[in-house]
Amino acid sequence: MDALAIERLQMRFPLRSLIPWRAPRVVHAVDGVSLRIAPGETLGLVGESGCGKSTLARCVLRLIEPTAGRIFLDDVELTALGAEDLRRRRRDVQMVFQDPTASLNPRLSVAATVEEPLALHTELAGRARRARVDEVLGEVGLGAGLRDRYPHQLSGGQRQRVNIARAIATHPRLVVLDEPTSALDVSLRARVILLLGELKRRLGMTYLFISHDLSTVRYLCDRVAVMYLGVVVEEAPAARLFGHPAHPYTRALLSCIPVPDPDVTPEHLTLAGEVPSPIDIPAGCRLRGRCPLAQPVCAEPVPVREIAPGHTVACHLV
């Protein structure tokens, strides 16, 4: 049984039409994505701005309602739950956001912040609830001396630890991490990644880790899915994806990331131009306009093929 199963998820945002007799144009933010995460597994979802990765995360939390597709958490169909049932399941899916400062209430102390989800979603009260708060703060490496501090009295790394503590307080089945380290300084980044890895090993956490930073994905993820303009173009076990990237987009992304070694010359595969608008999506392969390897066949619908166990690629040329 999967912890999370996403089936043919689609999220379209209609734009307001300025000309009354013309059909409104539509942003295809997520366009038929299917993904699975096993319990205790970490799936990395990578791609550049506008590829739909954060929209997908919002759908998983049902912060927005997908236009089509189904999402299952432990065989419970989240997308079919009514408001009351959904509220009861909220404790099972939690999220850590990118900006550690903006996602904390400046008027709540550390302890009050971590206590809030426990008060809302669990039966815990009084001393038991306070004990759980102290336990979770210990798990993320925040000492008891910090429990009465306010966000402005904490460093960026400490703030992100509070966010992680709040997310794991209710023993969720799945934690969605949306760029949790990209607002942090280099040395803090390493600490937060190591903490997330340790929580995963010790508590068996299941993560959906959303990032544009392939270097951190490599450290934390078991499997990786690469998104481009609303679709998954490649999915593989992490070691396989970094060792044998197959899709031209994945290869280009990897070649773009500078390695801290002046003697390493990366594969030179540059994508032309910028990500096109998700409003007028080209037919066939969506990368076609930027891909250095594009052929006429790329205008045809793209087949998804499994080229090795667990390694699927959506490209005509692979």
Added chain:
Amino acid sequence: MTDLLALQDLTVHFDTDEGVVQAVDGAALRIAPGEVVGLVGESGSGKSVTALAILGLLRPPARVVSGRIEFDGRDLRALSEEEMRSVRGSQISMVFQSPRTSLNPVLPVGYQIERLLARHGGAAPRQARERAVAMLREVGIAEPERRAGQYAHQLSGGMCQRVMIAMALATNPRLLIADEPTTGLDVSIAAQILELLRDLGRRTGAAILLITHDLGVVARLCDRVVVMHAGQTVEWAPVRGLFHAPAHPYTRALLRSIPRVDGAGVMEPIPGWVPSLLAPPRGCRFAPRCALVRAECAAPIPVRAVGAEHTVACVAVEAS
């Protein structure tokens, strides 16, 4: 070769309600003509303050306490505000981290370049117009005539940064200071911007001081590197020397701390925290975080050579 820029013993303090923040403490660096020098360190290491000091852009509560900033044989600290403005416009220019907020939102981007050319290049209006469009083409902007008439909010982040680079290079400066020029951009766009900077640097002969916390960017772009920690410059090295034989304990810890996309390395956080600059440790400011700490670390730290063009400010490192 004579240096284009030589910075010696730069000390900058900020007067705040809590006390004096000793942001930069005796920093030194030099840049030869046409060379790309990386200035690296964690947030709060004083990289940007050093850049602003070079440009003479520090304003109260910041205060340059001491230091000599020599550019092309001239002492920049001795120049009047008027002379310094002319240096900034035509000989040293800067590209900032957030391109969209650095551009004027209510003027077309092409016009912003024209104004700059008119002010510092003495160009006539029509020439300025043509030159602005040519600059936009130079930095790889498609349809430069149309883009010149657009505003910052109509351009993508990558395009805004290209406009900033066009502005910075419009007057043919001899030194370009780029402060985290790719932070906040997508990886594929960041790679394009770095390539553009390197190519334009080579083509125009401008030296580049690249301020970044990303050691990958340094490895890809720089000829030499200066490492800063808590306001002190701690190591100066050619790029290969820095990555293959890092000498300062901080540099070594910094290199070990970064996750690498090629999977090499261990990703081990730097021990401890950047010290408070209100009451920084005497002598070496890395000492409280350092495994090799000894009594001499609390005294002024001598700079010694450890290799060709490779020097380090650390008493625990063996001189070569």
